Amino acid sequence: MVCCLQSVIVLFVALRKARKQQQLISKRLLREDTQNGEGKAGMEIPTDPLSEQEVLQLLRDTQKGTEERKKSLSCLRQALQHKETQQKFVRLEGSMRVLIGLFTSSLADVQMEAAHCLHELSHSSDPAVAEACLPATSYLLTYLSGHSIEFTELCLYTLGNLVVESEAVRKQLLPQGIISALASCIQSPHEAVLEGLGYVLSQLLQAKEASIEIIPCVNNALLISQGIMSTLVLLLLELASMVSKAVADGLELLICPVLRCLSNLLAEEMEGCNMQVQDERLLVALFTFMQYFLNHHLFIVQECLWLLNNLTADEPFFCSAMLTLDLIPALLQLLPCSRMVALLVLTVLCNIAEKGCAYCQQLHQKAVLSSLISILTLSDAEVAGQCLELLHLLFLHWPEAAADFFTQAGLQALEQHQHHPELQERVRALMNLATQPTAASPCSLVSSAAVPSSLP
Amino acid sequence: LLPVPARAPPQAPFRFSPRRLRCPREHELLEDGDIHRHLYLQDILVSVTQVTEKPKVSEFSCHIAGCCQVFDTLEGYEHHYNTLHRNVCSFCKRSFPSGHLLDIHILEWHDSLFQIMAEKQSMYQCLVQGCVEKFKSSKDRKDHLVTVHLYPSDFRFDRPKKAKSSTKHSKSPLLQNASMPVDIKTFEQPQVDSMEISPVENMENASQPLSSLISLPPEKHLNRSRIPSTICFGQGAARGFKSMRKKI
Numbered sequence: 001m002v003c004c005l006q007s008v009i010v011l012f013v014a015l016r017k018a019r020k021q022q023q024l025i026s027k028r029l030l031r032e033d034t035q036n037g038e039g040k041a042g043m044e045i046p047t048d049p050l051s052e053q054e055v056l057q058l059l060r061d062t063q064k065g066t067e068e069r070k071k072s073l074s075c076l077r078q079a080l081q082h083k084e085t086q087q088k089f090v091r092l093e094g095s096m097r098v099l100i101g102l103f104t105s106s107l108a109d110v111q112m113e114a115a116h117c118l119h120e121l122s123h124s125s126d127p128a129v130a131e132a133c134l135p136a137t138s139y140l141l142t143y144l145s146g147h148s149i150e151f152t153e154l155c156l157y158t159l160g161n162l163v164v165e166s167e168a169v170r171k172q173l174l175p176q177g178i179i180s181a182l183a184s185c186i187q188s189p190h191e192a193v194l195e196g197l198g199y200v201l202s203q204l205l206q207a208k209e210a211s212i213e214i215i216p217c218v219n220n221a222l223l224i225s226q227g228i229m230s231t232l233v234l235l236l237l238e239l240a241s242m243v244s245k246a247v248a249d250g251l252e253l254l255i256c257p258v259l260r261c262l263s264n265l266l267a268e269e270m271e272g273c274n275m276q277v278q279d280e281r282l283l284v285a286l287f288t289f290m291q292y293f294l295n296h297h298l299f300i301v302q303e304c305l306w307l308l309n310n311l312t313a314d315e316p317f318f319c320s321a322m323l324t325l326d327l328i329p330a331l332l333q334l335l336p337c338s339r340m341v342a343l344l345v346l347t348v349l350c351n352i353a354e355k356g357c358a359y360c361q362q363l364h365q366k367a368v369l370s371s372l373i374s375i376l377t378l379s380d381a382e383v384a385g386q387c388l389e390l391l392h393l394l395f396l397h398w399p400e401a402a403a404d405f406f407t408q409a410g411l412q413a414l415e416q417h418q419h420h421p422e423l424q425e426r427v428r429a430l431m432n433l434a435t436q437p438t439a440a441s442p443c444s445l446v447s448s449a450a451v452p453s454s455l456p
Numbered sequence: 457l458l459p460v461p462a463r464a465p466p467q468a469p470f471r472f473s474p475r476r477l478r479c480p481r482e483h484e485l486l487e488d489g490d491i492h493r494h495l496y497l498q499d500i501l502v503s504v505t506q507v508t509e510k511p512k513v514s515e516f517s518c519h520i521a522g523c524c525q526v527f528d529t530l531e532g533y534e535h536h537y538n539t540l541h542r543n544v545c546s547f548c549k550r551s552f553p554s555g556h557l558l559d560i561h562i563l564e565w566h567d568s569l570f571q572i573m574a575e576k577q578s579m580y581q582c583l584v585q586g587c588v589e590k591f592k593s594s595k596d597r598k599d600h601l602v603t604v605h606l607y608p609s610d611f612r613f614d615r616p617k618k619a620k621s622s623t624k625h626s627k628s629p630l631l632q633n634a635s636m637p638v639d640i641k642t643f644e645q646p647q648v649d650s651m652e653i654s655p656v657e658n659m660e661n662a663s664q665p666l667s668s669l670i671s672l673p674p675e676k677h678l679n680r681s682r683i684p685s686t687i688c689f690g691q692g693a694a695r696g697f698k699s700m701r702k703k704i
Contacts (some may be wrong), residue, residue: 019491
């Protein structure tokens, strides 16, 4: 158990390093539960790697016109789980040609076994092995418009593995029409196919040249005009209802890309995008996710808050909704989670406070100040800086908050940071308010009459 | 909606201004989510549900007349059906891997109007979905597939229609599953000489190794190796002499 954990940690560190170097490549392996009894990729491979002669013999056996052919192909498929066997196989002259011939066979079970062999090769960590699959790509793409769920899924995952292999592979796949071939899969009603499709697309986007070659082909304005944002919102609502029903295993893997899509589309600030998302239930969904994944997948909290920022930055709709749905306490509860979460929470609160005195008054009523004082005491300069910005906005629009702040020993919390070069100017500006008499906010006389008190 | 005054710029020394954030791929905010995804891809995450076992049923055979394949899983049957029986040309009974290729086949092989129009304008469409190019001949189309779309020059699903009756060619797909003299240096595949998958292959259960093959010269590069049309393999003649294709 301990060494298992250790190896996970080592892997974790390696993945982070790879990501920082922009070399994060992972492939997916579909392997059936056949002889192993375990059926999980990466578990023990039962047989030893084959010798070159044995590989040759297997290959010959697959050429016979008898029942034995399917058995030989099965053996080959198993043998190809070994990297060394893979390497020997692709080095044999004509071997890929034979395999591709079998892959295009009209005998369905032969074709399926050959497809599994190709899939094993595509998964190889040896680039020479994966690139040996290149002659098969035109057929992989042709078969995507077929109807067999299992076969299509296998082709998709094989393509996804190849796509991420190298720029050379992509330089072939893109002119071969991979994007339009994938489009034909979008219509499929089968979950397995859609998941495989998602895999290929996400692998395509991993490519270094994606931002130059692939992403510009995506017309965000067109997507938005066709209502993609409404669709994404509905999808999130659906996912949130699944969380409530406790059918949540692995759900974060589905939620994350949708959050990212919505957030980045909003960031484009294109016409029409704001209206498509204005649904209060979206807020409820986000907070459902954050509460549910708080303890195990903090990254979901981060990415939900990113979306929340993009929703609240410009339009007052969601700022109002945060108040009327009484979500401020839940937001404040997230402050201690992590540094990045704290920064994002404070930014969202700033977005709300910036909208004016009616909003600040309500924030004040929600006891924002006590949370801010704690966080100010504990934090590093960047988080403290964001705190100061929020305090400024609150005091500006709702001076009663300033008075309250100083009675709660806010001054001491400020003093802590008064010599920090990044913070001192702002700290002093706020400290000055302690000595001034509380002025009535220009809007307080009007707003106290007009502002509805928030619902319980 | 609560009232909102006009947005004013921040008052110095404060600098906050609400701003939507765009996170490109390498943004640090996305790091944790990315790592999680890769752990999943590498099957480290144990919580993700396992592949369910496929139920086996007692053996049953394909219900299409003339097809004697037998199955013991629904998936096996489904794949067989989709490969051989789903996209079948009602004129010549050839089957295709997709509806798209079937449509092109019917147009080019069985539509007399197509032949007339092809004399005057470019009618041969590119096989790649999403490409709108059309060509005057199937050879021009093949050149396009190879040079622009990087397709192999022996792409199985792009064979030109033969001028003569191709009765004999309908048997040639058997070759690809036949035994042949094995040369250590090369494994040559006799190529299918038409743009389709022939249903004749379901004779597999009764077949013996075909031995009357010509041994093909080893070829290092991706040239198509054609079986001369005079070769007939006798075996597995599922159909008799076919009616001549309509000629224009």
